[in-house]
Amino acid sequence: MxxxxxxxxxxxxxxxxxxxxxxxxxxxxxxxxxxxxxxxxxxxxxxxxxxxxxxxxxxxxxxxxxxxxxxxxxxxxxxxxxxxxxxxxxxxxxxxxxxxxxxxxxxxxxxxxxxxxxxxxxxxxxxxxxxxxxxxxxxxxxxxxxxxxxxxxxxxxxxxxxxxxxxxxxxxxYFEHPAYVAALAESVREAWDAMETKPDVLVASYHGMPKRYLMQGDPYHCKCQKTTRLLREALGWDKDMIHTSFQSVFGPEEWLRPYTVEHVAELARQGKRNIAVVAPAFSADCIETLEEINGEIREAFEHAGGETFTYIPCLNERPxxxxxxxxxxxxxxxxxx
Structure with missing residues (x-):
């Protein structure tokens, strides 16, 4: 130059x-x-x-x-x-x-x-x-x-x-990208294989939002539901083996339901004493997964009579x-x- x-x-x-x-x-x-x-x-x-x-x-x-x-x-x-x-x-x-x-x-x-x-x-x-x-x-x-x-x-x-x-x-x-779905399914499958007591159900817990946002046109709720379906299909499981719920409710108005903290307690009362929880909306573990899911949500399940609660980590830096x-x-x- x-x-x-x-x-x-x-x-x-x-x-x-x-x-x-x-x-x-x-x-x-x-x-x-x-x-x-x-x-x-x-x-x-x-x-x-x-x-x-x-x-x-x-x-x-x-x-x-x-x-x-x-x-x-x-x-x-x-x-x-x-x-x-x-x-x-x-x-x-x-x-x-x-x-x-x-x-x-x-x-x-x-x-x-x-x-x-x-x-x-x-x-x-x-x-x-x-x-x-x-x-x-x-x-x-x-x-x-x-x-x-x-x-x-x-x-x-x-x-x-x-x-x-x-x-x-x-x-x-990118929730429906085949490579992402495959990585998510692999993480669940590996965790499942490592558990001595197999869970009765897997709860896919997503970060919540006010229901009003859904009614105004935000597609998040539908994307979460589809993520759960794609994960279930990749695992080859029946519909009743995976549930979708929403966490991190804030404020007085109604948010997307069911709320994870209430849903896991209800599962325990229904006799589902062993569950696992995965958080497909998070690309990395954070306060909502490490403290809320593994703390507040775990405690709600155990206080309702649940016995084995397993949190499956986010994908993080998995290869x-x-x-x-x-x-x-x-x-x-x-x-x-």
Whole structure:
């Protein structure tokens, strides 16, 4: 590039970036870190769509006065103290490293919708590294406005701030991709084979949302139901062997039913004393799986008379999961690579 003037800004070789995105995590489990994280999360209109004039005073003066303490205690119980971070952060880093090894032809990094590293900071870093094309990959198998859509919102907002905006693509939901279904079925099959006492039923527990969102057109509920069906078909099981339920209910309005915490207790009362639970809506173990499922939901089952409760971990950095994600990413990069 001898024709470039000496005072010209440096020109980097063009690169393709793949930016993974997950929900997020607080930087610590103390009150102020939890408050900052929860404030950002619960202020997202995709998550809580109440009018701001009504919601923000309640959030800032009542909810965030107490909830950071209880949420912080829950995070402390699962915290990766050796690395000083949440399990979601540790696992996402491991997934990113594994995918970078699978996809050496592109730059792979990750961001969080809430907390750090922020979407904007990672888009900026990719652009500065020379990425003129970026594929954004929300790590949510099923689309929902409160997950996939809000992650895309943050990505597009970050791109608009770039002086030299890259060409961009967003990866779609992937719950019915054969490689993902196969990886999910493999994880269940391996767990089942390792159990001395075989469960009477498998509960597929998905993160919940207000029923009102379904009635307004959010397809998440239908995608979850189909995920369960595809998993059952891949395992070759009868319909009554897998149940679909929803967890993490928040607020006074009705959410998608049945609620997992109530459903597992009812199973125990019906004589289903041995159950397993899997969380197909989560790509990595987090507070909702490690603390809520393995804590609150387990306790509800045992208090109702249940005997054996087995939580089957998320796909995390399982080799079949990484290969499935790599295949999905390569398909979305067609025409660029």
């Amino acid at each position: 001898s024709h470039i003037p000496a005072d010209h800004p440096p020109i980097r070789s063009p690169k393709i970036g793949v930016l993974l995105a997950n929900l997020g995590t607080p930087d610590g489990y103390d009150y102020w870190n939890m408050r900052r994280y929860l404030s950002e999360f619960l202020s997202d209109r995709r998550v809580i769509d109440y009018p701001r004039w009504k919601w923000q005073p309640l959030l800032q003066t009542v909810i965030l006065a107490k909830r950071p303490f209880s949420s912080g205690a829950n995070y402390k119980s699962i915290w990766n103290h050796d690395k000083g971070e949440s399990p979601l952060m540790t696992i996402t880093k491991d997934q990113t490293a594994a995918l970078a090894a699978e996809l050496p032809e592109v730059m792979v990094d990750f961001c969080m919708r809430y907390g750090n590293p922020s979407t904007e900071s990672k888009v900026q870093a990719m652009v500065e590294a020379g990425c003129d094309r970026i594929l954004f990959v929300p790590l949510y198998p099923q689309y929902a406005g409160a997950t996939t859509a809000t992650a895309n919102d943050a990505f597009f907002a970050a791109v608009t701030k770039m002086f030299r905006a890259p060409a961009v693509r967003t990866a779609p939901e 079949t999961h990484i290969r499935a994600l790599a295949q999905i990413i390569r398909e979305q990069l067609q025409g660029w690579i």
